[in-house]
Amino acid sequence: MRILIVEDDEALSQSLRKELKSAGFAVDVANNGVDGQYMGEVEPYDAIVLDLGLPKRPGLEVLRQWRTKSIRTPVLVLTARDAWHEKVEGFKAGADDYLGKPFHTEELVARLNAIIRRSAGISANELSVGTLVLDEDKQTVQNKQGEVLELTGTEFRLLRYFMHNPGKVLSKGRLTEHVYDYDSEKDSNVIEVYIKRLRQKLGQDVIETRRGQGYVFEAKSG
C-alpha cells in the first residue's frame, strides 16, 4: 500500500514517514499544498494523509480539487484545527476520516487501514481472502493449516495489495507503483522475485501469471 503524506512540518512528516514505513506502507511526502495536490493527482496512492494548514494551498482546497477531478483516493485529514464545524467542512469537502493533532501513531495506522479497506469495498475488520488471513499489525499471514508465516516488508506490502484486489489482473508496473514509494529504485524484475517468494510461502497457485498482462491473486486458493 502506498501512502502520500501532505504535511508541512518537517519533524512531523519525517517521523510519520518512519512510523508508517515500519507499519508496512510505502510512503511519499509533500510539504506544501501545490506539490501535494499534484502528487495526489499523478501517483496512484492507496490513501492520503492530508494536513489542512498547508503553505501555498490550503488542505481543504486541495481536497476539493481532487474530488472535482474525480480522484477518489481515500483521504484522512490530519489537523490541529479539529473544531466540529471544521470537521464538518472537511467531510463535506470529501474527507474519509479526520484525526486531530496530536494523535497516536497506532490510531493513525488503524484508521488508514480502515479507510483503505473501505475503499476496496471490504467491510470486515481483518483482511482475508480465501483461507488466507493477513494480520496487518504483526505483518504476518495465516494459511489454511493455521500456520502463521512471517513476511518481509516488501512481501507484506505486495501481499496486502494483492489481497485488496483479489481476482484482478495486476500488471508489474501497477504492483511496483503500489508497493514502492516514489524515491525507491524501481526495477520491475524485482517484483518477480517477491512473487516467487510469496508462491514459495503460500503455494504455487496463489498467484497466477497471465502472459503479457500481469498477475492474478486467486481468492479460492490457499
Next chain:
Amino acid sequence: MTSIQARLGIGLVSTLVVLFFLQWAIVTYSLEHLSEEFLLTRLEQETEGILAVLQVEPDGKLVIPKDRLVDAYRRSFSGHYFRIEAGNHVLKSRSLWDKDLPRVLAAPGEVKVAYVTGPTNQPLILRTAGYEKFGIRVTISLGHDLSEFKSDRAELMVAYGGISGTALLLLIIIQMLTVRRGLRPIEKVRAQLRAIEHGELTELSENAPKEIRPLVKEINRLLRLLGQRMQRSRNSLGNLAHALKTPLTVLAQLSNERSIKSNPELARRYIEQVEIIRRLTERELKRARLAGAGMAGRRFEPSTDIPPLIATLESIYRKKDLALDIDFPENAKTPVDREDMMEMLGNLVDNACKWARKRVKLEVNTDKDLVFLIEDDGPGVPPDRLTKLAQRGVRIDEATTGHGLGLAIVVDTADHYGGDVYFGRSARLGGFMVRVRIPLKRST
C-alpha cells in the same frame, strides 16, 4: 420622556388645542360684539322713529298716536319696551303693563347702554338717549329682550364649536398618522435590529431616510467590525492551535523511540505529561474560541447546521452501525453562534456515539429556550459520578476518562451563554443523558 412619537404627539396636539381655543374665543367675542352693534343700530332707528311721532300736550303730557306705534310695544310683555321721560311726565309702552323700566337719564346728545332685568325677569338691553324737542329735554329708553337672541347665539356657538371640535379631532388624527408615518423608518430599523439579534439578518438595510442613514451605516459598520474581529481572533486561535499541536504531535511520536520505550517508567511519565499538555491546550483554546451570547457570528440554524454534523458523525462511526434518531425544528433560527453550538452538539453526539451500543437520540427544541437532549443506550454514568459531573467548578476533564474533555467544553459553553447542563440516566434508552439549556433572549 423616551418616546419620540409621544413627544411629537403631545407637542402637536397641545399647539392645536391652544390654536383652536383662541380662534373659538375670538369668533365668540366678535359675534357677540357684531350682533350687539346691529341691535343697537336698530334700537337707535326705532328711538328716532318714536321721537318723530312723540307729541307734547300743553300740560306737558307725552302722547304718541296709537296708529303710529309698532304692535310689539302694545302687546303686554312682548319683549319690546320703551320709557320716555320729559320734565315731570313719563310715558311707558303698554307692553310694560304695570311694570317699569329702570330710570336712566341722559343729557341731550348722550347715549347710554345698560343690561338690565326686564319685567318678566328676562335679560334686556337698554338703550337710553337724550334729546331736546319743543324746547324740553326728552329722554327715551328702549328695552329689547335678549333671551331669544342669546339662545340663537348659543345655538350658533354650539354648532360652530361642534364643527371646530370635529376639525380639531380630524387634524389630531391626521397628525398622529403623519407622525407615525414619519417614524416608520425608525420602527423598521428597530425591527431589523431585532432580526439581527435573532440571526435572521446580518446587517441593516441602508435604504433609510437621510436623517437616520448615518446611524444605520454606523451600526452596520460596527456589526461588520465585530464580525471581522471575532473571525480574526478565531483564525489566530486556529493558527495558534496549529502551531502548538504539531510540535505536540512530534513529542508524542517521540515516545515510540527505542531509547524512551526501553525505559517503561520514563515512557509512562513522558506520555502522561504530553497528554496533560494536550488536554490543557485543547480546553483553553476551545474556551477562548467561544463567541458567547450577544456576539456577531453566523447564527445557528438547526435545519441547516445539524444534518451535515450528523452526516459527519455517521461517517466517523460508520463501523458501529448506530441508529441515530434526530429531531429538530424546521426553519428555526436562533440568536446564538453557529460554531459554538456545532462544537457543543458535536461533542455531545460524539460522546453519545462513542458509548452507545446501538441507539443515539438527539432532540433539539427552540420553543422557549434552546434545548439539546442527547441520550444513548450505552453503560451510562454511575450515580455518584453523576453528582460529581453536576458540581460546578469540578474539572470534569481531570476527573474522568471517556466522558471527559468534550463534556467540559459543553459545560463551559453553556456557562458562557448563561445556560445550564443536566446529566442523568436516559429513561428511554437506559444510557447516559445530557440536557443542555441555552436561554434565548427574546428582548424587544
